[in-house]
Amino acid sequence: MSASVSMPLGGVQVGSYDSYEQAQAAVDYLSDQKFAVENVTIIGSDLRQVERVTGRLTWGRVLAAGAAGGAWWGLFVGLLLGIFAARPGAWIGSILTGLLIGLLFGALFAAIGYSASRGRRDFTSTSAVVAGRYDLMCNPAHAEEARAHLARFSLRG
Structure with a gap:
């Protein structure tokens, strides 16, 4: 199905939900009812980026994370390297050497990166893009059937 001027991306709206989980549950219900879900599109609208601050960034945390x-x-x-060791017991030395060198270089590169920021971002965070609402869109040829199924879905509670 290709988008055109007369039909917006995804088709016509057959449902609207406040969370992605609700929209996903509606599509799952349509699938359970043997509806051809390949005609359905979930479109998120009113997008926002949410950045949740998770903690303070200190030298100790930077070095520990880099070392890890x-x-x-x-x-x-x-x-x-241990797989290809010539002597039977040499693989343990390869593992320990690799672990130690990785630990040191990880801490070193983390320290270089953190010092380059010069304290402009002394916190850790996670970010996500969330939508204000999620619309279920459907191919117009199947829209009435989808609306009928979704009406029963909304009555379920």
Whole structure:
């Protein structure tokens, strides 16, 4: 289905919901009713970016996070090198060496990155894009059937 001037992206509106979970549940209900859900589109409107501050960023947290990330990479490289070790017990040394080098380089690069920011962003956060509402759109040929199913869905509670 391609969008045209007469038919907006996704078709015609058959439902509107306050959360993505509600819209997802409506589409799941349509699927349970054997409705051809490939004719349905969920469109989020009134988009906002929400950034939730999760904590203060300190040198200790920066170095610990960098060391932990570096240690994982070092462990991975140590395991890869350990597979090809010539002596039977040498793989343990490869793993420990990779872990230690990864830990040190991870902490070093984290320190360089944090010092380059010069304190302009001394906090950690997570961000997400959320919509104010979610509209269910449907191909016009199937819209009435979808509306009938969604009316029963809304009566379910």
